[in-house]
Structures are given as C-alpha cells and as structure tokens.
Amino acid sequence: MKVxxxxxxxxxxxxxxxxxxxxxxxxxxxxxxRQAAKVxxxxxxxxxxxxxxxxxxxxxxxIAERAGKVRVLxxxxxxxxxxxxxxxxxxxxxRGLLGITFDNEFAHFYISFTNLQGTSxxxxxxVRDGKIQPDTRRTVLTQTQPYANxxxxxxxxxxxxxxxxxxGDGGSAGDPHGNGQNLGTLLGKxxxxxxxxxxxxxIPPGNPFVDDPxxxxxxxxxxxxxxxxxxFDAGTGDLLIGDVGQSAxxxxxxxxxxSKGGENYGWSQMEGxxxxxxxxxxxxxxxxxxxYDRSGPGCSVTGGYVYRGEAIPDLKGQYVFSDYCDxxxxxxxxxxGKVTGVSNLGVDGGRVVSFVQGxxxxxxxxxxxxxxxxxxxx
Numbered sequence: 001m002k003v004x005x006x007x008x009x010x011x012x013x014x015x016x017x018x019x020x021x022x023x024x025x026x027x028x029x030x031x032x033x034r035q036a037a038k039v040x041x042x043x044x045x046x047x048x049x050x051x052x053x054x055x056x057x058x059x060x061x062x063i064a065e066r067a068g069k070v071r072v073l074x075x076x077x078x079x080x081x082x083x084x085x086x087x088x089x090x091x092x093x094x095r096g097l098l099g100i101t102f103d104n105e106f107a108h109f110y111i112s113f114t115n116l117q118g119t120s121x122x123x124x125x126x127v128r129d130g131k132i133q134p135d136t137r138r139t140v141l142t143q144t145q146p147y148a149n150x151x152x153x154x155x156x157x158x159x160x161x162x163x164x165x166x167x168g169d170g171g172s173a174g175d176p177h178g179n180g181q182n183l184g185t186l187l188g189k190x191x192x193x194x195x196x197x198x199x200x201x202x203i204p205p206g207n208p209f210v211d212d213p214x215x216x217x218x219x220x221x222x223x224x225x226x227x228x229x230x231x232f233d234a235g236t237g238d239l240l241i242g243d244v245g246q247s248a249x250x251x252x253x254x255x256x257x258x259s260k261g262g263e264n265y266g267w268s269q270m271e272g273x274x275x276x277x278x279x280x281x282x283x284x285x286x287x288x289x290x291x292y293d294r295s296g297p298g299c300s301v302t303g304g305y306v307y308r309g310e311a312i313p314d315l316k317g318q319y320v321f322s323d324y325c326d327x328x329x330x331x332x333x334x335x336x337g338k339v340t341g342v343s344n345l346g347v348d349g350g351r352v353v354s355f356v357q358g359x360x361x362x363x364x365x366x367x368x369x370x371x372x373x374x375x376x377x378x
Contacts (some may be wrong), residue, residue: 036331036343037314038378041365045077045372052099052154053356053364053372057106057336058129063372066096068113073372082132082362083125084338094171098153100247102127103196104161110140110195112155118145122155122165124195140195141218143186147171150226156169158192159237159257162204165191166241168226174246174277175268180223181282183215188267190241192220208262221255223265223282229303229354233257234361238337240319242303243288246271250301251288252321254337267337286372290332290339299325307331309361312377318343320363320375322352329365349373 025286027101055260068086071078099112109125109132120143126136140163145151150168159162167190180188187266192326194202209215230241237257243265244252249272269279272291292298299303304321318331327348333341350367357363363375 040378041347041373042376043373050366054101055359059359064097064100093148099155101155112153166227180267189217189219190221220261221263223267225267231305233306234308240302252290254289297326298323304355305357
C-alpha cells in the first residue's frame with residue numbers, strides 16, 4: 001500500500017498484517033513551535049486492517065477494510081458491511097481497497113481498489129436515503145499497474161465538485177519507466193474528473209493539459225511517487241498531499257485553493273527538495289512545504305487533514321499527519337502556505353495508514369493493525 005526502500009520493508013509489513021513556489025520546511029530548520037495542542041487517542045472501534053475512511057450522510061463515518069469491506073461507524077462500533085468486494089481484490093503487495101469517498105451531496109459513493117489483476121479501479125454507487133444501491137454500481141476509471149506497489153488509490157471530491165484521484169508511479173523502485181514526469185500516462189499523477197458529466201466520465205474544461213496533445217486530459221498535477229493520502233482544507237480549500245519518498249526524504253506538498261493545476265512536484269528528478277540519483281530539478285518544480293529525512297524511525301509519510309473541528313481549539317488550522325513506520329501524530333502550523341512550526345502531539349497511532357475527517361471536522365486515526373481512534377482533547 002505504501003512503500004519504502006529499505007529492502008521494501010513496508011511491503012513485508014503490510015503483507016504480514018494482511019495475513020494477520022514555497023520554501024521547504026524541515027523540522028531541523030524551523031524555530032521552536034508554539035506549544036503543541038494536548039490530545040489523546042480514544043479508540044472507538046476495531047476493524048480488520050482499516051485502510052481508508054470518509055464522512056458519510058447524517059454525520060456518519062464510513063470505514064474501509066483493506067480486504068474489501070466497508071462498514072459504518074456508530075456509538076457501538078462498526079456495523080455489518082454495507083459493501084463487500086473481498087472476492088474482487090487482493091491484499092498482495094500494496095493492493096486492496098485503498099480509498100472511499102462520497103460526492104459533496106452524498107448522492108453517490110465511490111470506492112478505489114485494485115482488482116484481482118492489480119488494475120487500479122474506481123467504481124460508483126448511487127446512494128438513496130443514506131444507503132448504498134448495489135444495482136447501480138458502475139466502473140468510472142481504470143488504470144493498469146505494472147507492479148504491485150505504489151498504487152496510490154486515495155480519492156476525494158474537491159470544493160469544486162470534481163473527483164480527484166491519486167495514482168502512484170506504477171511501482172518497483174526509482175520510477176524505472178519515468179512515469180512521474182511523463183504526461184502521457186496517468187501514473188504518478190493527481191487526476192481530476194467529472195464522473196457525472198459523461199460516460200464513464202467527463203474532463204473538466206479547466207484541467208491544465210486539455211489543450212496539450214501529448215498529455216492526458218485527466219491530469220491535474222504530476223511528479224508524484226506514491227501520494228499516500230491527500231485532502232482539501234475544509235476552511236480554505238487548499239490541497240495538501242503526503243508523498244512517500246524513495247529512500248531518503250518524505251514530503252508534504254501544498255497548493256492553494258486558487259491553483260489552476262499543473263503543479264510538478266518533481267519526482268523522479270527530485271525526492272523532496274533534493275535531486276534524486278543525479279536528477280536535474282525541473283524548472284517548474286514546486287518544492288514541498290515540509291520534508292523529513294529517514295534518519296529517525298519514520299519511513300513512509302501518511303498525509304492527513306487540516307484540523308477544522310471544535311473539540312481542540314489549540315489544534316485548529318494545523319495540518320495533522322503521521323508516518324506508517326513511526327506512528328507519532330504530528331501537526332504543521334502554517335501561514336499562507338508556509339510552515340511556521342512542527343508539533344509532536346505526543347500520541348502514537350501505531351501503523352498509521354490513514355486519517356479520516358468526520359462531518360463535524362473531528363479527526364480519526366486508522367492503525368492498519370485494527371484500531372480506529374478519534375483524536376480527542378486531553
């Protein structure tokens with residue numbers, strides 16, 4: 001699901017669990033941040049390898065399990081599956097059910113998964129009275145994958161009402177096919193499509209490469225290795241992406257709500273803010289707003305959300321994220337797209353594979369080993 005290059009150790013960890021622009025800011029470069037918000041993790045449910053989640057109708061929170069089931073969270077935990085595609089996917093390598101989302105009207109539900117052949121697939125279901133209508137299922141988009149890692153797979157609707165889809169560079173290591181900088185493939189990209197505007201979808205007219213005959217019309221941004229969780233700030237509309245590094249640097253990328261798309265985040269010429277294997281920095285490279293190296297326990301960034309809830313006032317406006325190998329939940333303080341401080345929130349989320357933002361703005365942490373926890377005030 002997410003890959004590091006210490007002999008692809010994270011793939012082994014995931015398989016084991018399954019069988020079970022802007023100035024780059026780094027923690028060392030920043031001054032002393034303001035005091036971290038005081039929080040605790042409250043376990044609210046246990047799932048089988050929870051992999052993704054989404055805010056649902058009526059204030060519900062929906063949780064995806066990597067093997068293919070989707071359950072709804074309530075006060076008693078997770079209910080019976082409302083969707084089960086376990087016979088259509090596999091947890092081989094980094095595959096599985098990797099993303100879920102609703103459109104902005106909660107009229108349609110989308111799942112992102114790798115099928116039995118490893119093809120990245122996004123399917124749509126109609127929703128009526130808060131319930132999935134299984135007979136309305138249709139496939140919106142597919143993308144073949146050359147390897148079993150770097151699938152990306154996160155999906156979300158932007159404030160503009162369009163569906164954004166994150167795809168990794170296709171896998172292996174070092175981007176052997178050069179997909180990150182190749183505008184002729186969807187791999188290594190963030191896509192933007194209109195799933196209701198055509199069959200199977202339409203291209204939004206404002207996409208940045210619609211007039212380029214050598215580029216895929218679906219592309220919104222490129223130069224990504226394995227975008228592992230992206231989100232839109234519910235307060236500003238800004239876009240933030242956690243992009244997993246190869247062997248040295250983890251990065252978080254940012255684009256303002258006013259962006260017209262077309263950002264090049266550099267991979268595989270760059271890893272974070274550093275040339276990769278003799279690469280040359282593209283002239284249009286958009287550097288990360290934050291990066292950290294592999295000198296500590298971290299190895300694979302898990303992007304999160306800007307906190308817009310009410311329960312933790314001291315955390316409001318900060319970008320909450322973690323790392324699959326480290327598990328420490330951290331927060332970036334930001335002003336106008338620049339990081340002004342990094343806080344360690346003092347809680348360990350375990351094998352943090354995803355965050356979920358509820359309809360009320362409160363955040364949940366998913367530990368791939370099973371725990372679904374809410375970030376509460378201490």
